Amino acid sequence: MYRQDDIDAAFLADRTAEFRGQVMRRLAGELTEEQFKPLRLINGLYLQLHAYMLRIAIPYGTLNPTQLRTLARIARDYDRGYGHFTTRTNLQLHWIRLADAPDILDELAQVGLHAIQTSGNVVRNITADPYAGASADEIDDSRVWAEAIRQWSTLHPEFSYLPRKFKIAVTASPADRAATRIYDIGLRLYRDAEGELAFEVGVGGGLGRTPHLGATIRQRLPVRHLMSYLQAILRVYNLHGRRDNLHKARIKILVAQLGIEAFAREVDAEWEASDKAADLPLDELARIRAGFLPQGLTPLPAVSRRLEAAKADSRALARFARRNLAPHKVPGHAIVHISLKAIGATPGDCSAEQMETVASLAERYSQSEVRVAYDQNLILPHVRLDDVPEVFAGLEAAGLATPNIGLVSDIIACPGLDYCALANARAIPIAQEIARRFSDPVEAEAVGELKIKISGCINACGHHHVGHIGILGVDKKGEEFYQLTLGGSGGAPGEGEAAIGQILGPALPFARVAPAVGDLVAAYLAARQDGESFIDTVRRAGLAPFKAAVYADAHPL
Amino acid sequence: MPMLIRFEGGQARAAADPYQALDDADPLPVAGDVVVSLARLLTEGAALAARSGRLGVRLGPAEDVLALKPFAGRLDLIALELPKFRDGRAYSQARLARERLGFTGELRAVGEALVEQALILVRCGFDAVTPADGSAPEAWAAATRRYRHVYQRAADARDPASAERLRAPKVGQGA
Numbered sequence: 176m177y178r179q180d181d182i183d184a185a186f187l188a189d190r191t192a193e194f195r196g197q198v199m200r201r202l203a204g205e206l207t208e209e210q211f212k213p214l215r216l217i218n219g220l221y222l223q224l225h226a227y228m229l230r231i232a233i234p235y236g237t238l239n240p241t242q243l244r245t246l247a248r249i250a251r252d253y254d255r256g257y258g259h260f261t262t263r264t265n266l267q268l269h270w271i272r273l274a275d276a277p278d279i280l281d282e283l284a285q286v287g288l289h290a291i292q293t294s295g296n297v298v299r300n301i302t303a304d305p306y307a308g309a310s311a312d313e314i315d316d317s318r319v320w321a322e323a324i325r326q327w328s329t330l331h332p333e334f335s336y337l338p339r340k341f342k343i344a345v346t347a348s349p350a351d352r353a354a355t356r357i358y359d360i361g362l363r364l365y366r367d368a369e370g371e372l373a374f375e376v377g378v379g380g381g382l383g384r385t386p387h388l389g390a391t392i393r394q395r396l397p398v399r400h401l402m403s404y405l406q407a408i409l410r411v412y413n414l415h416g417r418r419d420n421l422h423k424a425r426i427k428i429l430v431a432q433l434g435i436e437a438f439a440r441e442v443d444a445e446w447e448a449s450d451k452a453a454d455l456p457l458d459e460l461a462r463i464r465a466g467f468l469p470q471g472l473t474p475l476p477a478v479s480r481r482l483e484a485a486k487a488d489s490r491a492l493a494r495f496a497r498r499n500l501a502p503h504k505v506p507g508h509a510i511v512h513i514s515l516k517a518i519g520a521t522p523g524d525c526s527a528e529q530m531e532t533v534a535s536l537a538e539r540y541s542q543s544e545v546r547v548a549y550d551q552n553l554i555l556p557h558v559r560l561d562d563v564p565e566v567f568a569g570l571e572a573a574g575l576a577t578p579n580i581g582l583v584s585d586i587i588a589c590p591g592l593d594y595c596a597l598a599n600a601r602a603i604p605i606a607q608e609i610a611r612r613f614s615d616p617v618e619a620e621a622v623g624e625l626k627i628k629i630s631g632c633i634n635a636c637g638h639h640h641v642g643h644i645g646i647l648g649v650d651k652k653g654e655e656f657y658q659l660t661l662g663g664s665g666g667a668p669g670e671g672e673a674a675i676g677q678i679l680g681p682a683l684p685f686a687r688v689a690p691a692v693g694d695l696v697a698a699y700l701a702a703r704q705d706g707e708s709f710i711d712t713v714r715r716a717g718l719a720p721f722k723a724a725v726y727a728d729a730h731p732l
Numbered sequence: 733m734p735m736l737i738r739f740e741g742g743q744a745r746a747a748a749d750p751y752q753a754l755d756d757a758d759p760l761p762v763a764g765d766v767v768v769s770l771a772r773l774l775t776e777g778a779a780l781a782a783r784s785g786r787l788g789v790r791l792g793p794a795e796d797v798l799a800l801k802p803f804a805g806r807l808d809l810i811a812l813e814l815p816k817f818r819d820g821r822a823y824s825q826a827r828l829a830r831e832r833l834g835f836t837g838e839l840r841a842v843g844e845a846l847v848e849q850a851l852i853l854v855r856c857g858f859d860a861v862t863p864a865d866g867s868a869p870e871a872w873a874a875a876t877r878r879y880r881h882v883y884q885r886a887a888d889a890r891d892p893a894s895a896e897r898l899r900a901p902k903v904g905q906g907a
Contacts, residue, residue, distance in 0.1 A: 180897070182881045182893045182896060182897065183893075185880050185881055186879065186880070186881050186883070186893075189878055189879045189880055189881075190879075192878075193878050197848075210846075213817065213818060213848075214848060296818065296820075326883045326884075326893065326894075327883060327884050328883075328884075329883045330851075330852075330879070330882070330883065331883075331884055332823060332851065332852035332853075332855035332856050332882075332884075332886050333820075333823045333824055333827055333852075333856055333886060334820070334823075335820060335823070335852050336817075336818050336819060336820025336823070337820060402884075410824050410827075413820055413821060413823070413824045414821055414824050414825070418819060418821075448832060449831075449832075450831070452885050453884065453885055455894060456894050456895070456898065458894075458897075458898055459894035459897060459898070462897060
C-alpha cells in the first residue's frame with residue numbers, strides 16, 4: 176500500500192484544521208448555509224433527507240486493517256454502527272452531526288484517510304482495478320498511477336471550480352474491471368510495440384441523464400506525460416465546458432458538442448503549447464511505486480489439498496469457493512470476494528462489527544490488505560488457498576459469506592429515497608425484494624452471471640445504464656415507478672464490450688418490479704443456448720422475448 | 733469603491749487603486765491609468781499603447797486570454813472576472829496569462845472573489861484582488877498560508893510535495 180509520509184500527514188492536518196474553522200464559523204452563524212455549502216461539499220459533507228452524510232474517500236478502493244478499524248469505530252461512535260460502501264468505492268455515513276464532522280476528519284487523518292473531494296465540482300476519488308497487484312493479467316499495478324493522480328489532483332488550484340464533478344478511472348490490464356468507459360477520463364495502460372508503457376486515453380464517458388461511453392482521444396500517451404496531458408484535458412474542459420445548465424455541464428456534453436476529433440485537437444494544441452513541468456518526476460513515481468511492490472507471496476501448489484478436502488466436506492464452502500474466489504497471480508493463492516449483499520440486506524451496508532471481522536481476517540490471511548470494489552463488495556486480495564476454509568468460517572460467522580458474487584442477488588443499488596434528497600424512488604427495497612426472490616443459492620447459481628443495477632433517480636449512482644438488467648426509479652405524479660433497461664454492460668470480463676442498456680418498455684409500479692425480474696430470468700432460461708449468460712442471450716436474441724415476458728399480460732398502465 | 737488587496741511575499745496589503753475603469757463609449761482621458769475591455773483594446777490598441785499612463789484590460793470569463801498576446805509586453809494590469817464563486821474559468825485564464833504569455837504585471841481578480849479562494853487565486857498567479865465579501869487583508873494573508881505543502885506545480889513559485897521529497901529524501905519514510 177501507499178506509504179503516507181510526513182508531507183501527506185501535514186497536509187491532512189492543515190486540511191482538517193481549515194475545515195474545523197469553517198464548521199465553527201457556520202455553527203456560530205458567521206457563515207450562512209449558502210456560503211458554507213461549497214466548503215462542506217468539498218470536504219465530503221452532504222445535507223440529506225434526515226441528517227448530514229459524510230462521504231469518506233477510500234482512495235482507489237485500498238484499505239489496511241487499521242484504517243478499516245478506524246472506519247468501524249467512527250461508524251459506532253458517531254453514526255448508527257454501520258456504513259454504506261458505494262460504487263465509487265467510498266464509504267458513506269448517513270447520520271452525522273455537523274458538530275462532530277471535524278473530530279471525525281481528525282480521526283480519519285490519523286490513519287491517512289480523508290473526505291477531500293468526495294463531492295463538489297472537482298476531480299473525485301480515483302478508481303483503479305480492484306484486483307490490482309493480485310491479478311495475473313495486469314501489466315502494472317494501476318494504483319501506482321491512481322495515487323499519482325490523487326496527489327496531483329488534491330486541491331488543484333486551477334481545477335477546484337470545474338463546470339461539474341470529474342471522475343477518472345485507471346486500468347492496467349486488458350480486462351477492464353474499473354469500468355473505464357463510463358468515466359470522464361478512462362486511462363487504459365498497455366505495453367506498446369517497443370515494450371514501453373503507454374496509456375490509451377478515453378474521454379467523455381458518464382451515466383446520469385445522458386449516458387455516454389468514453390471515446391479515445393489519444394491512442395498512445397507515453398506514461399511520463401500523464402499529468403501534463405490530464406492538465407490539458409481539464410484546462411480545455413474548465414474553459415469551455417458549459418456552466419449555464421447543471422445537466423449539460425459534464426465533459427461528455429462538451430465532447431459530444433465539439434465532436435471527439437475537434438475536442439482532441441483542442442487538447443493536443445493545449446498540451447503541445449504547455450511546458451511539461453506538470454509531469455511527475457520519475458523519482459516520485461518510484462517512491463509511490465515502492466509502496467505497492469509485490470508482497471513476497473510464496474508460490475504454492477496450484478491445487479490446495481487442504482481446501483479440496485474441506486470443500487468435499489462442506490457444500491457451503493464448495494459453493495463459496497466456486498462463486499467468491501478469483502484466480503491470483505501467485506499459484507496457490509486466491510482473490511476472495513466478500514459479498515455485502517446478504518439476502519434481504521441493504522446492498523453495500525457493512526456493520527462496524529463486520530468491518531472489524533474483515534480487518535482481522537485481512538491482517539491474518541491477506542497481507543493486511545482489503546479492497547472496496549465497484550460492485551459494493553469487499554475483497555481480500557491475497558489469500559492462500561490453504562487458508563480459505565478459515566477465511567470462509569470467519570466470514571460466515573459475521574454474515575459475510577453469501578456465495579452470490581456476480582449472481583442475480585449481487586445487486587448494486589444507490590441509497591435511493593430512503594436517504595437521498597435527490598431520489599425519486601426507493602432503490603434498497605427493490606434490491607431486497609429481488610434478492611429474496613432468488614434466495615435459493617442453487618437456483619441463483621443455475622441462472623448464472625446476471626448484474627442488476629438500481630438507481631433511485633436519473634443521476635444514476637446505481638449505474639443502471641450498465642446493468643444487464645437496469646432499474647431506474649422515476650416519479651409519476653407522486654408515485655414510485657421503475658423503468659427497466661436491458662443489455663447494459665460496464666465492460667468487465669465476461670460481459671463483453673461496455674454498452675448502455677436499452678429501455679424495455681413502460682415503467683412499472685413498485686410491486687411489479689421484482690416479479691418482472693422473475694419474468695426476465697424465466698425468459699432467459701427459456702431462450703438460452705449452450706449455457707450462454709444472460710447478457711449474451713440479450714445480445715443474441717434482442718429485446719423481443721423479454722418484452723413479451725414482462726408485458727404479455729400487461730393491462731395499460 | 734471596493735477595497736483592493738495586493739499580495740506580495742506572503743503578505744497581503746490594502747492598496748489604493750490608481751486605475752480608472754473606462755466604458756467602451758467613454759472618451760480616452762489624456763493622462764492617468766485606465767482599464768478597458770478586451771474589445772476596446774483590440775480596436776484601439778495603438779492609441780491606448782501610445783498613452784503615457786498605465787494600461788489595464790478587463791476580461792470576462794468567456795474571453796480568450798491568449799488574444800492579449802500582441803499586448804502582453806505593454807499591459808500593466810489584467811483584471812479577470814469571477815462572475816460566481818463557483819465559476820473557475822479565471823483560474824485557467826490566469827495560468828495562461830502567467831505561463832503562456834509570460835505576463836509579469838498585475839493580475840487582479842474581480843467579481844465574486846471570496847477569502848476562501850485566496851490560496852488558489854495566488855497559486856494560479858493572481859497578485860491582487862478586490863474581495864466581494866469585504867474581508868480584511870489579514871484574513872487573505874492567513875488563508876494563503878494555511879497549507880504547509882502543495883501537491884502540484886502552478887503559476888506561483890511553490891515547490892510541490894514531489895520536489896520537497898527530492899530535496900530531503902529522508903523525510904517521511906517513517907509512516
